[in-house]
Structures are given as C-alpha cells and as structure tokens.
Amino acid sequence: MTVNKNIGFAALFLLGLLAPVLIYPVLVMKVLCFALFACAFNLLLGYTGLLSFGHAAFFGLAAYAAGHALKVWELPTLVGLVFGTVSAAALGWLFGLLAIRRQGIYFAMITLALAQMVFFFLMQSSFTGGEDGLQGVPRGTLFGLDLADDMTLYYVVFIICAAAFWLIYRTINSPFGQVLKAIRENEPRAISLGYDVGRYKLLAFVLSAGLAGLAGATKMLVFTFASLTDAHWHMSGEVVLMTILGGMGTVLGPVVGAGVIVSLQSELADKVGSLVTVIMGAIFVICVMAFRRGIVGEAMALYRRMVGEKV
Amino acid sequence: MKTKRISLAVATAVAAFATGAAQAQVSDNVVRIGVLTDMSGAYSDLAGQGTVVAANMAVEDFIAKQKPNFKIEVVSADHQNKGDIASNKAREWFDRDKVDIVTELVTTSTALAVQKVAKEKNKLVLMSGPASTRITNEDCNDVTVHWTYDTYAVANGTAKAVTKQGGKTWFFLTADYAFGHSLEKDATDVVNGNGGKVLGSVRHPFPGSDFSSYLLKAQASGAQVIGLANAGTDTTNSIKQAAEFGITPKQSLAGLLMFITDIHSLGLKSTQGMYLTEGFYWDLNEETRAWSKRFFERHKRMPTMVQAGEYSSVLHYLNAVKAAGTDDTQKVMAQMKKTPVNDFFAKNGKIREDGRMVHDMYLLQVKKPEESKYPWDYYNVRATIPAAEAFQPLALSKCPLVKK
Numbered sequence: 001m002t003v004n005k006n007i008g009f010a011a012l013f014l015l016g017l018l019a020p021v022l023i024y025p026v027l028v029m030k031v032l033c034f035a036l037f038a039c040a041f042n043l044l045l046g047y048t049g050l051l052s053f054g055h056a057a058f059f060g061l062a063a064y065a066a067g068h069a070l071k072v073w074e075l076p077t078l079v080g081l082v083f084g085t086v087s088a089a090a091l092g093w094l095f096g097l098l099a100i101r102r103q104g105i106y107f108a109m110i111t112l113a114l115a116q117m118v119f120f121f122l123m124q125s126s127f128t129g130g131e132d133g134l135q136g137v138p139r140g141t142l143f144g145l146d147l148a149d150d151m152t153l154y155y156v157v158f159i160i161c162a163a164a165f166w167l168i169y170r171t172i173n174s175p176f177g178q179v180l181k182a183i184r185e186n187e188p189r190a191i192s193l194g195y196d197v198g199r200y201k202l203l204a205f206v207l208s209a210g211l212a213g214l215a216g217a218t219k220m221l222v223f224t225f226a227s228l229t230d231a232h233w234h235m236s237g238e239v240v241l242m243t244i245l246g247g248m249g250t251v252l253g254p255v256v257g258a259g260v261i262v263s264l265q266s267e268l269a270d271k272v273g274s275l276v277t278v279i280m281g282a283i284f285v286i287c288v289m290a291f292r293r294g295i296v297g298e299a300m301a302l303y304r305r306m307v308g309e310k311v
Numbered sequence: 312m313k314t315k316r317i318s319l320a321v322a323t324a325v326a327a328f329a330t331g332a333a334q335a336q337v338s339d340n341v342v343r344i345g346v347l348t349d350m351s352g353a354y355s356d357l358a359g360q361g362t363v364v365a366a367n368m369a370v371e372d373f374i375a376k377q378k379p380n381f382k383i384e385v386v387s388a389d390h391q392n393k394g395d396i397a398s399n400k401a402r403e404w405f406d407r408d409k410v411d412i413v414t415e416l417v418t419t420s421t422a423l424a425v426q427k428v429a430k431e432k433n434k435l436v437l438m439s440g441p442a443s444t445r446i447t448n449e450d451c452n453d454v455t456v457h458w459t460y461d462t463y464a465v466a467n468g469t470a471k472a473v474t475k476q477g478g479k480t481w482f483f484l485t486a487d488y489a490f491g492h493s494l495e496k497d498a499t500d501v502v503n504g505n506g507g508k509v510l511g512s513v514r515h516p517f518p519g520s521d522f523s524s525y526l527l528k529a530q531a532s533g534a535q536v537i538g539l540a541n542a543g544t545d546t547t548n549s550i551k552q553a554a555e556f557g558i559t560p561k562q563s564l565a566g567l568l569m570f571i572t573d574i575h576s577l578g579l580k581s582t583q584g585m586y587l588t589e590g591f592y593w594d595l596n597e598e599t600r601a602w603s604k605r606f607f608e609r610h611k612r613m614p615t616m617v618q619a620g621e622y623s624s625v626l627h628y629l630n631a632v633k634a635a636g637t638d639d640t641q642k643v644m645a646q647m648k649k650t651p652v653n654d655f656f657a658k659n660g661k662i663r664e665d666g667r668m669v670h671d672m673y674l675l676q677v678k679k680p681e682e683s684k685y686p687w688d689y690y691n692v693r694a695t696i697p698a699a700e701a702f703q704p705l706a707l708s709k710c711p712l713v714k715k
Contacts, residue, residue, distance in 0.1 A: 026402050030395065123488050123517070130489030132443060133394055135423045135450065148431075150406075219395070224427060227394040227420045265391070266399060276389055277351050 012252075016158050025154045026222065031262045032161045033219035038242040038254030039168050040211035045240075046249035047172055048204045049184030053108040053236050054095065054115030055212050060231025061118060062088040062213030063220035064128050067137040070221075072127070077140035077147060081160075081217045088213020089206050091118070096205035100198060103187075112233065119231045133227030137220060153222065160218055164211055169251060171207065180204055241280070245287050247294025256295050336637045337381040338409070344370070344625060345404045347397055347425065348415040348440065350389035353543055357570045358417040358440045361618040363387045364610045366414065369625035377633055386410065390421050397421035398428055405432040411638050412437065412628060415621055419443040429454050433640050437628060439620040442542075442568060443490070444703060447667040451710035454640060455666045456647065459620030460590045462494055463703040464672050466540075466567040468588035468696045470498040472674040473536055473565050474507035476693070478586075482534035483512035484525055484549055486541035491517065494540040494567045510534045515545070522549045523556070530558050536586075542568045547577055554581035570615050574689050579680040590672050591616035591656055592690050598655040613687040623656035624668075660698070665710035672701040 019028045037059055044050045066084030069075045075083070099110040122128045129135065139147035147153045171177050179200050182190045191197050220226045229235065238261065246257025261280070268276045291298045346366050348358045363385070370383045386408065390397035397416070404410035405428070413429060416422040417440025429436045430452045438446060439459045446457045474481075481502050485491045491514070499509050510532045513525045519541075526549065529537045537558070539546050546566055553559050559581070566573070566587040574582050593603035593613045602622075606614045614622075631646040632638050652660030657670035675690040683689065705713050 024403050024407055026399055026406075030399060126489070131420060132423055132445060132489070133420045135420075136427050223395050223398045223424065225394060225398070225424050227424070229393045229395065229420075265396060266403075268389075275351075276391065 013162065016162065017155075020151060020154045025150045027263070027266055029150075029154055029157045029222045030219065030266075031259050032157055033215050033222065034239075034242065034258035034262050035255040036161045036164050036218070037212055037215035038239050038246065038258045039165060040208045040215060041239045042243045042248055042250075042254045043168055043171065043211070044204060044208040045243055046253070047177060047184060048180045048201060050100075050201065050205070051104075051108045051240075052099075052111040052205075052208075053233070053240070054111030054113075054118075055209075055239055056231050056233060056235035057095070057115035057118040058088040058092055058209040058212040059216035059219075059235060059239075060122060060226070060228070061091055062216035063226035063230045064122060064134055066217035067134045067220050067226040068127055070140060071134065071137045077142050077221065080140075081214070081221065084217030084220070085210050085214040088216065089210030092206045092209020092213075093202070095209065096202045100201045100205065112236070115231075115233060115236060119228070119233070122231050123228060128226070128228075131228055133225050135225045137224045137226070139221055139224060147221070157218055157222060160214070164214055165255075168211065172251065176200070176203075241284055243294075245283065245294055247297030247300075250294070250296045250300065253294050253296040260295070336639075337632065338411070338638055341382040341384055341409070342629070342632055342638055343384045343386060343404075343408065343410040343412075344628075345401070345410040345413045346385060346387040346415050346621070347390050347400060347413050347421070348387070349392050349417050350387075352392045354392070354417045354440065356572045356576075357615045358415060358617045358621075361606075361610050361612065361614065362415045362439065362621040364606065365614065365618045365622040366625045368606065368609070369622045369629065373626055373629040377630070379629075379633055381632075383629065390416075390418070392418045392421065394420045394424040398424040401425045401428045402432075405429075405434050411435070414438070414625060415440050415617075417441060417617065419445065422446060423450055426450060426452060426455050435628070435640055435644060437624040439624055440617045447663075447665045448703075448709040451665050451708075451712055453644065453666070453712060456624065456644075456662055456668055457666055458624045458668045459616050460588075460672070461667070461702070462490075462568060463497060464590070464696075464701050465569075465588045466494050466498045467501045468672050468674060468701055469565050469567060469586055470501040470538065471505055471700075472588070472694050472696065473563075473586050474502050474505040478536040478563065478565070479507045480534040481507060481509045481536050481538055482529045482532040483509065483538045483540050484522070484529055485512055485514045486517040486519070486545050487514040488517045490542070491540050495538070498538055498540065498567055512540075515541070515549075517541070517545065518543075519545055520548060522552045525549075526553055526556055526558060530556065530562065534562065536563055536565050538565045538567060539569075540567050547573055550577055550585070551581055560584050570617070571613065571687075571689060572615055574677055575612075575687070579678060579683055579689065582677045583679045585677045586674065586693070587677070588672050588674055588696065589616045590670065591619040592673055592675060592692065593619075594688065594690070595673070595692065602655045619656050623652065623654050623660075626654060627652050663705060665705065665708050665713050667702055669698040669702045671698050672696040 041055050044052055062084035065087040066080045069080040069083045095114050099107055145152050242257035242261050243254045247253030346363050348362050349355050350359050366385050388400045401413050412435045414437045416438045419441045422438050422441035436455045438457050442462050444461045444463050483495045485495045513528045515525045564585045569587045603614050631643050635642045635646040648662045660668055660670035662668045673692055674694040676693050
C-alpha cells in the first residue's frame, strides 16, 4: 500500500510538472491555488471535524495583505507572500480563540459571523479599493526569476503548493494528526485520555488558516489583483463544495474537487452561460444524495472492494 | 548613396501603402471579438446575453455593408462578476484562442482586472458595461476605451439638470461604501455649484433591504429631491419602499445610476416622475427606433444603453480595422481615435486620449402610467446633455496619458 501510494504521489508530481505544457498554465495555477485552499480547509473539516464557514476571510485577507505589501510597500515577492500567510494565521488565531469554545452549528455560525466582519472591513477600508479591488499588483521577481512569465510563475506556484501539500500530508500522518483524528471521532474520549483538546483544535485552526492564506496570497500573485470575491461568503461555500465533492477526509479529495469546480467554472463560462450556477447546484445535490464520500472517497472504496481488502 | 537610400525607403513605403490598401493585413485573417459579460448574476439583465446579440448584429451589419476580406468571429463568456474568472478568461482568449479584442465587461472589478491583462498582452478592450471613472483616471491605459457611460456622466448629469430645473434642495440616500460615497460627493459638488443646497444625507449598509428608517429621515428633511447614491437592488428596493411610504410623488427621486431595465422591473407606478441620466434611449428618434426594433425581434426586450453601446463600439472597431488595413493594436487604436463615432447610438462621438468616448447623454424623466402608450414607453426626454458637458473634463483627469 505504501509503495502504491508513493508511486501515486510521484505520478502526480510528474503530472504537475507536465501540466502547463498540456493545459493553459494560468488555469492550472488557479486549480493549484484552490486545491491548496481546499486541502487547508480539509485539514479542519476532514481531520478535526470542525466545519468552518469563514475560511474566505483568511483567503481574502491574505490576498489583500500580500497585494498591499507588494504594491504599496514594494516589498520583494517572497516577503509579500510570507506577510500574507502570517496575517491569515494571526487572524486564524483570533478566530480560533473565540470559535473553538463552541461546537457544531454554533462553531460554523461564529466563524461565518467573524468572516462577515472581515468582509465588511475589507469593503470599507480605503487601502483595498472597496468593491473595485486591489488591482495591478506587480508579480516581481523571485531569486532572480522574472515572474511576469506565466511558465516561470507556474513552477514557482507548483513548488509552493507541492511543499504545502507535503506539510499537510505530514501533519495528518504525525502523532499530532492522530490526536486530531481522535478528537474528530470522539472528543470526550480524547479529553478523558488527557489531551488538551482546546489547544490541539486551536493549533489545527491556525495551521489551516495560515495555509488558506498562503493559497490566497499565491492566487493574488497569479492574477495580480485581490478582490472582494476572495473574501465573500460564497468563497467559504465554494471551498466546502470542493472538499465534499472531492471527498473530505481524504488526502487527494480536495485537490480533485478543486480541479473539477474550477475547470467547470472556467470551461462552462463560454458554453452554457447562465446555467453555470444551476449546474454547480445540481452537482452538489447529486454528490450529497448519491456519493457522499466524494469522488476520491468513492474511488478508494471501490478499489478496496475490488482487491477485497478490509477497511 | 544617400539618394538611393531615400528612394528605397520611399519605394518601400509606397509598396507598403499599396498592399495595405489593397488587402487587409489581419493576423491569421480572422478578427475575433470576445464578449465577456455577466450572464447569470445581477447585471445579466442590463448586459448579459443582450450584449452578445448586439455584438453579433454589429458584425452582420459590418459584413453586409463593408464586405471585408477577412473573417469575423464572436466568442462570449460569463465572468460571473468575478475578477479572477474574467482575468483568466481574457488571458486564455489572448494567449490561446487568438482573440483580438475583449468587449463589454460590466462590473468594475472585472473591467479593471482585464484592463491590466490587455495592457500586458497589448490587445484592445472596449468597455460598455462598467461604471467607475477609475477606468479612465488612475487606471487608464492606451489600450482601453470606455464607451457608454460612467458614474460622473450619469450622476452629474442628473444632479445638474434637476437642480437647474428647480430641484433646489437635496437629500442623499447613500450606500455606505466607496462607490456610494463617490457618487454622493460628485453629485453634492454639482448641486452646490448650480445654486442648489444639500440638506443632509444618510448612509445605509450595503447591501441593504430595509430602508424605512433612512427614507423617513429623507422625508423629514423636506428636501424637494432625494438623490439615490446607490445601485442595483439597493436602488430598486429604496424606490419601492419610497412609494409605499408615500414619499413619492410629493418629493421626487433622482437615481444617480439606473438603467431602463430597473424601470421595467419596478413598473411605472412606483417610478413615475423620477429623473435619471442614460447614454441611450431606444425611443429617441427614427434611427434608434429602427435599430431597437431589430434588436427586440432577436432578444425580446428593448436594448439598454449598455447593449446599444456594445453594438456601437464593436462596429466602430471593425470599421477602424478595415480603414487601417490591419488589426495591429496601436494602429487600430489610432484609427479609432482619429475617426468620429457616428451611428444611431452616438453623433460625433470622440475617443479622448484618456480612453473616454464622449457623446451626448440624455436627461430622462419616467412617465406616469397613463402617459405610457405602448410597451417600453417609459421616458420623457427632458434634456440632451452635450458631450462636452456630460463627461469629466480632461483638466480634472488623473490619467497620466493626458498632457496638461
């Protein structure tokens, strides 16, 4: 199984290296950014059992913070990305402190409320350009590479995302990740075993927020602007859709989910016109009704049934 | 030696001119026009599929009249009012699908995003839908033309004309975000400058649904005119509620950014007597009626100014490509700026160096229900605002391309 997995990851890595030759690179970059966003979200929903409905706040804030650092303060690209990520993690820490005191629907509602506050802050502030967004951010250079070239930028984005995926994978499979899973399965038991559940949840929340921020900052770099769409609650909903569609609690599920949603949005844009939103809704309903484990979850279940392995 | 070189240069120039005139040097012999618009969201009514219809009509009319020796294709996409989708699609169109020009772009955030992409790729953008004056000020560039209207033209046009026609005291109902604030500020300056007085203003959260307390304040102010410095559903909701409170017709409303589709969906009963400014009304004259009826046959609705502007911009672009004999970005742009815009939409319209297409705007008043004789008979034209006054003067421009 481990050998299979390693081969699988190597194949994916290779696919990632070749992708921009086969598919339009900007689209692949967008998919990668959303895949990272969804993976960060999955760390919380799939592995800790916390449904946050405010992740757009981290994604959006990091995009604005990084954009402001690059455009107005004229900092180097790398510093801008780190600044965006750290801002999101700090915001995550604040959100987390308040939100993890409650569970289930209350947790989701608190994160949504806080995210709406961030949205209004971003809309009202003058540095964000209001509803017009923060536009025309320079991509700059990284280690002497000119990022204005889409191909160069692609490999930078690819490396950022691959590193972040690796971090998430390591986290899930570490003792820390085991504790998170224990909290997901049975929180009172985890408490009775002596784990400081609150601290674990907070740490998971900060990690997830920071990685969501990295995704937001990277996406800002790809498109050279940040807009309110990034921080709107629709975005929080979209990432839930991506994760559930791909398969929550699976390593690759969110990546597949993000790939499906982003490419549908982009490819359907000039074919079906106004039906895009209806199709998205229908996909969500079908997914929830017919294959609740998501695409990757169902595929894995099928594979297990075929080889006759016990789960 | 020297004379030889000169004669050679002359010969080359003549040859180039001759071939240029004889056959169009259009890259891959196809001009591809991209219509990037909102097909599913809040603006799909005033732009949307109707702009695609308008673009196709422009192409057909151009082919029928000019018989060009190049092909023309129209592609369209739904940007879902999201800047990243718009930017992604525009990049893809320019890089992969050899699209020469992107048009429409309702919603300012998408417009600004695509404007940057177009500059980077050195391609043209013609904007009919977006409202912000940022497009031709801070963010202006030499590949963009802002065609139909902007916030300055519609807000100032209405404020000025209404004040001049006796609406001396004003109260503003303002959406509490940058766009609302700038509408209010621009209109306030105009009201004060024309001998009017602003009695006060109230800010409502964006987006809002219950406007009762704000409207009561406006009513209590006793102002003759209530200026609506908001847009979209905020405007339509505040109008509906103003009618329910009996504010109209005692006090009149002035919409600072409204479209005929808003009137159509609200109905004349709650909008009667309102003043607004638009760049086009289908029932202006024989020419606009003739075109609009053709449009109606295909789209089953009368055109908005955005849709009419789309036709006008695409046709002007195609004529420029034919006249310049090339689809080279800067040459076509020079040709477009050199030629006045003359069609049913604009008379002697002119593209300024900041990319603003200036043309006459119209001050309109919504008819009473009993005055409306046939479908879509909504407006009385109260004044024509000449192009020179309608738009922000170049002297106030923040565009670096404007030489002062």
